[in-house]
Amino acid sequence: MAVRETFLKTQQVADALGVSGSTIKRWVDSGALEATRTMGKHRLVALSSALKFAREGKYPVENLLAFSATSPLPAIDDLTVQSLLDHLKAGRSAEATSLIEAAYRSEGGAVALADRLIRPTMERVGHGWMIGAWDIYEEHQASQVVTSALHRLIAEAARPRQGSRPLALGAAPESDPYILPVLLGELVLRQLGWDVKNLGPNLPLRSLAQATRDHRPRLIFLSSSHLADREGFLGDYAYFYEAASQVGSAIILGGRALDPDLRSRLVYASFGDRMAHLAEFARRLAPSPEVSLIERSNQP
Numbered sequence: 406m407a408v409r410e411t412f413l414k415t416q417q418v419a420d421a422l423g424v425s426g427s428t429i430k431r432w433v434d435s436g437a438l439e440a441t442r443t444m445g446k447h448r449l450v451a452l453s454s455a456l457k458f459a460r461e462g463k464y465p466v467e468n469l470l471a472f473s474a475t476s477p478l479p480a481i482d483d484l485t486v487q488s489l490l491d492h493l494k495a496g497r498s499a500e501a502t503s504l505i506e507a508a509y510r511s512e513g514g515a516v517a518l519a520d521r522l523i524r525p526t527m528e529r530v531g532h533g534w535m536i537g538a539w540d541i542y543e544e545h546q547a548s549q550v551v552t553s554a555l556h557r558l559i560a561e562a563a564r565p566r567q568g569s570r571p572l573a574l575g576a577a578p579e580s581d582p583y584i585l586p587v588l589l590g591e592l593v594l595r596q597l598g599w600d601v602k603n604l605g606p607n608l609p610l611r612s613l614a615q616a617t618r619d620h621r622p623r624l625i626f627l628s629s630s631h632l633a634d635r636e637g638f639l640g641d642y643a644y645f646y647e648a649a650s651q652v653g654s655a656i657i658l659g660g661r662a663l664d665p666d667l668r669s670r671l672v673y674a675s676f677g678d679r680m681a682h683l684a685e686f687a688r689r690l691a692p693s694p695e696v697s698l699i700e701r702s703n704q705p
Contacts, residue, residue, distance in 0.1 A: 411452040411507075412441070418450050421468035422459060432458075453503035460499060470506065470561075481508050481521045489526050493547035494539065505554040515558075515596045519589040519680035523551060527585065548585070555588040562595040570600040571691040573624040576613050577606040577660075578641075580633035586660065590626045593680045597687055599624070610641035614648035621652045623691055626683060629660035632667075639670055646672055657686050 413421075415429040418438075422429075430448060432438040439454040452469065459466045485508065492501035509518045530547050533539035539547075573594050575587045584606045591601045604616060617625060632638050649656055655674040659682070668676060675686045 412449040413452060413455060415440075415448050415450065418455050418469075421455070422464045424464075453500060453507075456503050456506075457499035481511055481513070481517055485522060486525050486529070489522060490529055493526070493530065493550055494533075494543055496543075496546055498550045498553075501550050502554045502557070505551065506558065509558055509592075515562075515589070515593040516681050516684050519593060523555075523585065523589060524679075527551065552584060552588065555585070555592060559588065559592050559595060562592060563601075570598055571623040572600045572602065572620060573626060573687070574602050574604060574613070574616055574620060574622045574654075575626045575628075576604040576608040577628045577630065578613075578632070578638060579607055579609045581629055581631045581660075581662070582606050583628070583630040586628035586630060587626075589680055590628065590659075590683055593684050594624075594626075594687055597684060599687060599691070610638070610645040614645040617645070617648045617652060617654055622654050624687060625649055625654050625656045627656065627658050627660075629658065629662040632662045635667060639667075642671055655686075655690055657683060659683065 415433065416426045419426045419429045429438065429450070433440040433448050433450070438450060438458050440448045440450045442448060455469055456466055458464070459469060485504070489501055489504050492498075492504060505518065505522070508522045509515060511517060513521070527547070530539060530544055534541065534544045575590050575594075577583060577587055587603055587605060591603045594601050602616070602620060602622070604613065613625070613627070629638075646656065657675040657677060658668070658671070658673050659677045661678075663671075663676070675682070677683050677686065
């Protein structure tokens with residue numbers, strides 16, 4: 406079953422935006438705000454439409470997002486992936502963002518968002534570009550929309566919490582320009598209660614070694630989707646690994662560039678080809694009593 410839409414009464418939208426109920430009805434009747442009608446002729450506003458309207462009109466969205474957190478959503482499936490793909494290709498950024506936010510609040514949270522929606526969607530985008538079905542600008546546009554949506558969710562997940570939290574560093578090595586895997590890793594860990602320093606893509610491993618010595622993280626996640634110099638990577642990785650070993654940091658690797666032959670020449674604590682593997686490794690490394698707001702909202 407695909408992620409379903411959440412519908413709100415006009416007064417709920419009014420309260421969330423800080424306007425009167427009559428104002429919402431006027432916007433609906435004028436066509437400024439999309440809505441549907443029940444059998445009894447009552448107006449219902451789709452949450453995605455309300456979010457789009459609020460963002461375009463510079464109204465606050467926090468109260469609207471709360472409806473997403475408290476509305477149970479079914480699992481993500483191929484229809485959801487196709488819907489996101491269609492929104493991205495058409496440049497419908499508001500609709501794509503709303504769908505990503507809804508998927509994040511579905512059963513499975515950040516892991517499901519990463520492994521069952523973002524990953525297969527971006528794989529189809531990449532394949533579409535390779536066969537000429539997508540122009541390069543459309544591929545860039547899709548990546549920017551998804552990146553922006555993830556930044557929003559990370560900012561939400563990074564709100565201050567009680568107590569100390571284990572620290573993780575995340576990065577992609579030099580010559581690897583792909584930012585999405587590192588962002589998804591950050592989101593997964595933050596939802597589990599970790600603090601994360603995201604050092605981004607295209608980071609020399611010797612610089613990552615220095616960051617490791619400076620911050621002494623409990624966990625380092627390194628995503629390698631592209632390597633320009635495999636032998637150079639091996640040499641720099643050995644230098645980085647020594648720094649991680651000295652401060653007791655556990656390393657988990659991921660990414661399609663790290664094939665079995667290359668991995669056999671590296672030392673690391675774990676390897677994952679899905680964010681579910683990162684989440685499981687993090688849970689075993691530092692079990693946390695914290696349960697995030699989003700996780701609580703998904704419990705029966």
